Amino acid sequence: MPYAYIHYPFENVELFEKNFPGHFVAEGLDQTRGWFYTLMVLSTALFGKPAFRNLICNGLVLAEDGKKMSKRLKNYPSPTEVINDYGADALRLYMINSPVVRAEPLRFKKDGVYSVVKDVFLPWYNAYRFLVQNAKRLEVEGLAPFFPIDQATLQKSSNVLDQWINSATQSLVHFVRQEMDAYRLYTVVPYLLKFLDSLTNIYVRFNRKRLKGRTGEEDCRTALSTLYNVILTSCKAMAPFTPFFTEVLYQNMRKVCNGSEESIHYCSFPVVEGKRGERIEQSVSRMMTIIDLARNIRERHNLPLKTPLGEMVVVHPDEEFLDDIAGKLKEYVLEELNVKSLLPCNDSLKYASLHAEPDFSVLGKRLGKSMGVVAKEVKAMSTEDILAFEKVGEVTVATHCLKLADIKIVRGFKRPDNMTEEEMDAAGDGDVLVILDLRRDESLHEAGVAREIVNRIQKLRKKAALEPTDTVEVYFKSLDQDKSKSQQILDSQELYIREALGFSLLPSTIIPPHAVILEEENFLGIANLAFVITLARPALMFNLDSIIALYAESTKFAQGLQTYLLSRDYPNLKSEFHRGNGKIKVNCIENQPSVDVVLGQHVFLTVGDYFLSTKAP
Structure with a gap:
């Protein structure tokens, strides 16, 4: 050349x-x-x-006002200033994702570079940070350090979201390779945005319990390993576009990966491994559509997500999709929408009225002057005609053979006769119909109050600047004259609260005098309740009778042991009990005999452990 x-x-x-x-x-x-x-x-x-x-x-890069950039007029931000504020990678992605790579002019805006940081790098980094925090948590809890499980084993995971995100990652690699081979740089960033949104708002969001270890250590390590491999693969795929950001992430992630290259830019570009799960990708995509439609219904009726509802119905003719939604995806739908039960329905006529609309964008050029006659006949199709068309896959209208892609089947909501709009409402996108039962009973009210309490506790943790790995004990105190109402709610919703927080609430009456209070706040008028939430560091609790028995009924020696244990650094004491399989020898207290202190018999590491032991039959 x-x-x-x-x-x-x-x-x-x-x-x-x-x-x-x-x-x-x-x-x-x-x-x-x-x-x-x-x-x-x-x-x-x-x-x-x-x-x-x-x-x-x-194309040409112009100033924000559309004029040519001029050193004399200084009508553009300093490149050094943009890079110092937002980074070279953000500037690079902003340019790649702009009309300028399609031979069109670009009005350069510094705010556009900031949007790349906000929409691309922050979600990406938050997913990475969540991985690091929970990998670190394993060591904080005294478990084996995190090392990722090999990719071949992860591909066999039985968890549906593991299967989905692995497939979505392979689709990302396939797409980036395909578009780079065709030199279409401008298509990569929109796809990456969609992938990162799926990673953070679906995989991480819906898998928080697994990633935080609440479903068992083995399941936690599988989820963390899946997240690790997804982030690592996405970094390798995007390294040519974001060389500095991906290098920073890679340098930390390579510490737990044997035989890794010194730099991400020494790594081979990822290849598509195994078969992509197109069905599961489609089912999860439809699941998110269902969630969005249900949220729209809630917004119309001013029902926030913290308000639990009884039942939702999903109407769709595809049996496989309904099997996925009512099976392996059900728990995610119910939890995200705060609904108690989900009912799949493949009978399009039970809750929906059907009518057909021609797809003018597809048929217009093909039919020309015949479009008007065909459109009129398509709109006049009866319900029976539409069902027959969906079953066969084609229909002849005014001598023209029309396929499924040529006609849009619109499903409108048909409310049962004994229901009002305030009791039942629906939303659809022409493909799937979502119906929500908006009636509420006392059990749903109690579940809503429990959700409000959990929400206040999470906000109080943020106010106290606590990290996810920081362990605290939470105490609840009712300020109402009739305390039985709040106690009834706590008792009936104990399982939900424990699953949401990872622990149960404790009565404020048992806060030990040596507890370190981190944050405390009064809440008034929350679902007509008033209460106090107190956050405290985990505190040692003692079984005084058992300790006195250790020293042949000597109260003085028992008090000496308590004083000694309370003076110890809590994490070190916890680790010592862990290394001793729940037992430590105390032989360093002057003028006191040596004793073996047993965890769960003489001492408890948390007030919660002590409280549960006293409640046990």
Whole structure:
């Protein structure tokens, strides 16, 4: 391609012929009549073919007001300032995701670079940070350090969201390879945005219990390993676009990966491994549609997500999809929408009225003047005609054969006769119909109050600047004259509260005098209740009778042991009990005999453990 530069044809003939035509050339739009045209003319005259196989033509970067950038007018932000504020990677992605890589002009806006940081890098980093925090938590809890499970084993995970995110990651790799091979840089960032949204708002959000270890250590390590491999693969796929950000993440992640390269830029570009699960990707996508539709219904009726509802019905003719929604995806739908039960329905006529609409965007060019007649007949199709059309897959209208892609089947909601709009409502997108039973009873009210209490506790943790790995004990005190109402709610919703927080609430009457209070707040008028929430560091509790028995009924020695244990650093004492399988020897108290202190018999590491032991039958 650079004919004279390498002195062709007088030397370097083999080098030239091996690399000609060039894989691609890139230059600004202003070179259309200059370099591009000259290359084409010379190559056509000399060799009878183009000088390049692909062409990337950049548009012009203009100032925010649409004028040409001018050093004299200083009508653009300093590049150094933009990079210092938002980073070179953010600037690079902003440019790649702009019209300028499609040979169109770009009005450069500094706010656009900030949007890339907010929409791409912060969600990406938050997923990475969540992984690191929970990997660190394993060690804080005295468990084995985190090392990722190999990819082949992860591919066999029985968890549906593990299967889905692994498939979505393979789809990302496939898409980036496909678009890069075609030199379509501008399609990559929108796809990455969609992937990161799925990673943070579906996989991490719906898997918090697993990632935090509340479903068992083995399941936690599987989820963490899946998240690790997904983030690592996405970093490798995006390294050419975001070289600095991905390198920072990689340098920390490689510490737990044996035989890793020194830099992410030494790693091979990822390849698609195994078969992608197109069905599960489609089912999860439809699940998110269902969640969005149900949220729309709630918004119409001013029912926040903290308000539990009794039942939802999902209407769709696809049995496989309904099996997924009512089976392995059910728990995620119910938890996200705060609904007690889900009922799948493949009978389109039970809750829906059907009517057909021609797809004008598809049929317009094809049918021309016949479009009006065909549209009229399609709209006049009866319910029986529509069902027969869906079953067969085609129908003849005014001598024209129409396929499923040519006609949109719209499903409208048909409310049962004994229901009002305030009791039952629905939303659909033309494909799936979601129906919510909006009636509430006392059990749903109690569940809603419990959700409000959990929400206040989580906000109080943030106010106390606690990390997810920080362990606290939470105490509840009712300020109402009739305390039986709040106690009834806590008793009936104990399982939900324990699953949501990872522990049960404790009565404020048992706060030990040596407890360290981190935060305390009064809440008034929460579902007509008033209460106090107190956050405290885990505190040692003693079984005084058992300790006195250790020292042959000597109260003085028992008090000495308590004073000694309370003076110890809590994490170190906890680790010592762990290493001793729940037992430590105390032989360092002056003028006191040596004793073996047993965890759960003489001492408890938390007030919660002590409280549960006293409640046990």
